[in-house]
Amino acid sequence: MIKGFIFDLDGVITDTAELHFLAWKALADDMGWQFDRDVNEKLRGVSRMDSIGIIMEHNRVSLPEDEVAALATKKNDIYVASLDQITTEDYLPGARELLTHLRQEGFKVALGSASKNSTKVLQQLNATKYFDVIGDGNSVSKSKPAPDIFLFGAEKLDLKPAECIVYEDAESGVDAAKAGGFFSVGIGPKDRVGHADVCFSSMKEATLFEVKSHFKDLF
Ligand code: G6P
Ligand code: MG
Numbered sequence: 001m002i003k004g005f006i007f008d009l010d011g012v013i014t015d016t017a018e019l020h021f022l023a024w025k026a027l028a029d030d031m032g033w034q035f036d037r038d039v040n041e042k043l044r045g046v047s048r049m050d051s052i053g054i055i056m057e058h059n060r061v062s063l064p065e066d067e068v069a070a071l072a073t074k075k076n077d078i079y080v081a082s083l084d085q086i087t088t089e090d091y092l093p094g095a096r097e098l099l100t101h102l103r104q105e106g107f108k109v110a111l112g113s114a115s116k117n118s119t120k121v122l123q124q125l126n127a128t129k130y131f132d133v134i135g136d137g138n139s140v141s142k143s144k145p146a147p148d149i150f151l152f153g154a155e156k157l158d159l160k161p162a163e164c165i166v167y168e169d170a171e172s173g174v175d176a177a178k179a180g181g182f183f184s185v186g187i188g189p190k191d192r193v194g195h196a197d198v199c200f201s202s203m204k205e206a207t208l209f210e211v212k213s214h215f216k217d218l219f
Contacts, residue, residue, distance in 0.1 A: 002183070002218045004164045005102055006135075006153045009113035011044060011169030012187055012203065013095045014086065014125055016115075023079035024055065027071060033059040044192075045170025047114050047143040048072050080117060086124035094204035099130040101208045108132050110153035112166065114143050133157055145172040147180025154182070165211065167203075168193065183218070185211060 010016045021040045028035035039058050043051040052072045056062065063071075102109050110133035111118060118136035122128045133156040140148040147161075154164050166177035169187040174196045177184040185206055186193025193199050198214045200206040212219045 002107075002163060002165055002215060004108035004110065004154070004157045004159045006110045006112040006150050006157075006164050006166045006182070007099075008045070008166075008168045008170065008173050009111060009115060009118050009121060009136075011092075012167050013092065013099075013127065014090050014121065015092055016083075016086075016121060017044065019079060019082045019085070020051075023075050023082060024051070026078050027075040028055060028059075031061075031071070033061065035059075045114060045144050045168070045173045047137060048076060048116065050143065076117075080120065083117065083120050083124055086121060088124075088126045091125060091127070092203045094202065094206065096127075098203065098206065098208060099127065103130060105208070108157045108159060110157050110164075111135055112149045112153045113137065114149065144170065145175035145179060147176045147182075150177055150180045150182055154180075165215070167206065168196065171195075183215060 007013055020043065021037065024040065025035055033055060035055055039055060042054055046054065049072055052068055099109065109131050111131050113136045116137035118134060133153055135149050135153040139152050142148045150166055151161065154161050161181040164182050165185055166182045167185045167187060168174045168177055171192050174184050174186050174193050184196040186196030186199035187203055187206060188201065190199055
């Protein structure tokens with residue numbers, strides 16, 4: 001039986017992808033690296049250090065580890081400063097309604113994000129109150145597609161993976177949910193998250209009613 005839900009943050013609760021894009025773009029321009037929205041799409045759900053690795057590989061650049069880390073920090077400083085723009089109006093359509101509904105129905109809820117800035121994003125949205133457990137990039141060392149972040153969330157909620165549904169918008173995130181034995185809801189196009197147990201084009205469609213109808217034997 002489903003007793004809990006675990007949510008990815010970026011692309012599920014709110015759309016920080018644009019702010020990540022702008023911060024990476026500022027760094028890339030500064031370094032004279034090519035970077036566009038197509039490359040940015042490859043960074044969805046990918047950790048900060050893996051992201052800079054992808055951008056450098058795209059530009060056939062290699063640098064000593066400490067310089068790469070310093071550049072990732074520089075991008076992060078730009079990104080964190082831009083998070084001040086996020087307000088309580090910046091939930092993706094349907095996300096706040098779903099979180100409210102889950103609270104009303106007494107489900108346990110965890111965050112399972114790769115971002116080390118999750119706490120700040122949740123504060124800006126005033127969304128911390130919807131979560132029993134915050135699992136983020138600081139909670140585990142292996143990032144998605146490893147299932148660790150979702151296993152962390154389930155354990156803290158005191159639930160088994162088979163008692164939880166994971167919401168994800170990234171290919172690697174759905175892979176992580178499946179690897180951990182969780183039920184999965186994919187948010188976005190089929191060519192990205194079509195391997196989830198059920199897929200919706202946006203959070204607006206992914207209501208508790210729809211999810212209950214799909215997994216009807218589990219509620
Ligand atoms: C999320 C985003 C990624 C981002 C990652 C790490 O998964 O989808 O684009 O790179 O978090 O975020 P951070 O805030 O720790 O740099
Ligand atoms: Mg995401």
